[in-house]
Amino acid sequence: MKTRLKNYIEKLSDVAYGNVNSSSKSTYRTRKETSEIFLTFKEIYQNFSFDPITKASFGLFFNKIQNAICDEEYFRYYMGFYYLPKRVFEKDGEELSNSIYQSNINISCFRCKMFAADILEFSLGSSADNYFFSRGDKVITAVANYFGHPFDFDISALIYMLLNYFQALLEYGGYKDSQYNNIAYKLREECMALFKIIIKNSAAQDVFISNHQLSSFWNSLLYDILPIKDAGLPSALIKNNRYRWALNALYKYSPNEASKRFNANIGMILDPISDNGFLCLRLLSNELVYRDDIDLTSFEISITNRADDMRVKYDLHHFFNHYSQIRAVNCIDDDIALLNSYDDAALRYKVSQCIKNVDSGELDRQLAKPHGAMEISDLDLRFIEDGITKYLCMPFKTGREIISNTVADSYMYQLIKPFTHFGSQCIVVFITAKKCSQGLETYIQRMSVRQPSWRIEIIQEAQLCKLLKLNGQLV
Numbered sequence: 113m114k115t116r117l118k119n120y121i122e123k124l125s126d127v128a129y130g131n132v133n134s135s136s137k138s139t140y141r142t143r144k145e146t147s148e149i150f151l152t153f154k155e156i157y158q159n160f161s162f163d164p165i166t167k168a169s170f171g172l173f174f175n176k177i178q179n180a181i182c183d184e185e186y187f188r189y190y191m192g193f194y195y196l197p198k199r200v201f202e203k204d205g206e207e208l209s210n211s212i213y214q215s216n217i218n219i220s221c222f223r224c225k226m227f228a229a230d231i232l233e234f235s236l237g238s239s240a241d242n243y244f245f246s247r248g249d250k251v252i253t254a255v256a257n258y259f260g261h262p263f264d265f266d267i268s269a270l271i272y273m274l275l276n277y278f279q280a281l282l283e284y285g286g287y288k289d290s291q292y293n294n295i296a297y298k299l300r301e302e303c304m305a306l307f308k309i310i311i312k313n314s315a316a317q318d319v320f321i322s323n324h325q326l327s328s329f330w331n332s333l334l335y336d337i338l339p340i341k342d343a344g345l346p347s348a349l350i351k352n353n354r355y356r357w358a359l360n361a362l363y364k365y366s367p368n369e370a371s372k373r374f375n376a377n378i379g380m381i382l383d384p385i386s387d388n389g390f391l392c393l394r395l396l397s398n399e400l401v402y403r404d405d406i407d408l409t410s411f412e413i414s415i416t417n418r419a420d421d422m423r424v425k426y427d428l429h430h431f432f433n434h435y436s437q438i439r440a441v442n443c444i445d446d447d448i449a450l451l452n453s454y455d456d457a458a459l460r461y462k463v464s465q466c467i468k469n470v471d472s473g474e475l476d477r478q479l480a481k482p483h484g485a486m487e488i489s490d491l492d493l494r495f496i497e498d499g500i501t502k503y504l505c506m507p508f509k510t511g512r513e514i515i516s517n518t519v520a521d522s523y524m525y526q527l528i529k530p531f532t533h534f535g536s537q538c539i540v541v542f543i544t545a546k547k548c549s550q551g552l553e554t555y556i557q558r559m560s561v562r563q564p565s566w567r568i569e570i571i572q573e574a575q576l577c578k579l580l581k582l583n584g585q586l587v
Contacts, residue, residue, distance in 0.1 A: 127145070144220065150224045177224065193218070232532065307334060367398075505541070
């Protein structure tokens with residue numbers, strides 16, 4: 113089952129990257145499919161354990177995809193939200209359907225952006241981000257007005273949209289960003305008040321009985337507060353995507369029942385149809401989470417954007433003064449002891465005095481920046497190669513920080529982190545006063561095979577000592 117999961121992930125990453133690299137990437141249909149794949153990967157990323165290379169590949173995927181589908185122009189100030197009350201007032205069913213379709217895709221895309229911002233640690237706060245919350249009342253008002261003055265329209269579409277928006281608000285509450293907490297709380301409360309009206313509405317009750325996908329979605333979010341009696345999932349619908357959606361939601365509030373249904377009909381549920389790949393992947397991942405079988409660290413999953421190979425070609429002597437002369441210099445035990453005495457700030461400064469072919473002003477800014485969890489690496493320096501902006505990223509480890517004889521492979525995640533932001537448009541140069549362990553060296557070699565466009569170089573111990581000596585910094 114895990115192998116099947118791996119295959120789905122690799123296939124769907126190709127689909128998503130293909131979508132954003134294609135000329136049709138801006139269509140609603142393409143954004144819808146791509147955002148669904150993104151949100152499926154999001155759940156997998158949150159629930160499973162991966163090796164650092166796969167985890168970084170996921171991070172780069174999230175970064176690239178959200179940049180492609182969440183551009184400011186696309187959201188257009190959430191005009192789909194804005195016109196919803198007007199469409200209801202005019203009882204214009206066709207235009208209301210269009211606005212709901214647009215709004216649902218807007219919501220899915222923003223869910224992608226919120227998650228990417230959380231794990232990649234960039235800030236929300238653009239005008240489009242503001243409008244997602246400030247115009248959320250239009251979604252609620254439109255649905256409330258319809259229930260106050262109903263007309264001939266698919267009521268399930270309105271309920272689904274409200275649930276979709278409510279789901280996004282709930283997810284926002286679980287992220288680190290807090291600037292919209294007050295308005296998000298107010299909107300969640302308004303949604304809850306409206307849900308209490310909907311659940312008592314006779315027309316809505318009829319829809320819940322017939323629409324198993326909708327009733328399951330409702331229960332996946334509101335089962336502990338406003339549960340709807342589960343009408344069951346007819347076996348005749350097993351090959352239908354609505355059944356898959358309903359079963360996916362069932363895992364959230366009745367996982368035992370969901371698992372029984374999944375395993376009893378796994379052959380039909382995972383029927384390889386092109387337009388339900390992400391749904392099959394969600395169901396596979398839900399079943400593995402239910403079984404608590406979530407360790408994928410031994411699975412080398414390939415999530416690669418084949419159109420993104422801008423590997424840095426410059427050698428290290430392009431960036432470091434006298435690098436080519438290192439072999440001609442001797443390094444004694446006293447030199448190594450002096451190197452190991454430097455703290456982080458001192459070592460960063462001394463290495464910075466060896467760097468060339470980058471903007472000196474930017475180098476000074478990088479040296480002065482605060483260091484914490486949000487930084488990509490200790491120094492991230494832009495340079496131009498073949499007319500393209502690329503990055504020299506340098507994580508540092510001092511002799512004071514590494515008390516063992518070598519740097520363990522547990523630090524690999526720090527070396528890989530820049531690739532989640534820049535992909536192949538960066539070169540990572542690991543600066544360490546201690547030698548890398550054999551495990552870490554092996555990990556780096558494995559990465560070069562799995563992600564050949566990602567490049568990590570190492571300047572360690574005696575090599576670093578000699579570089580500082582050549583540049584008059586070993587003092």
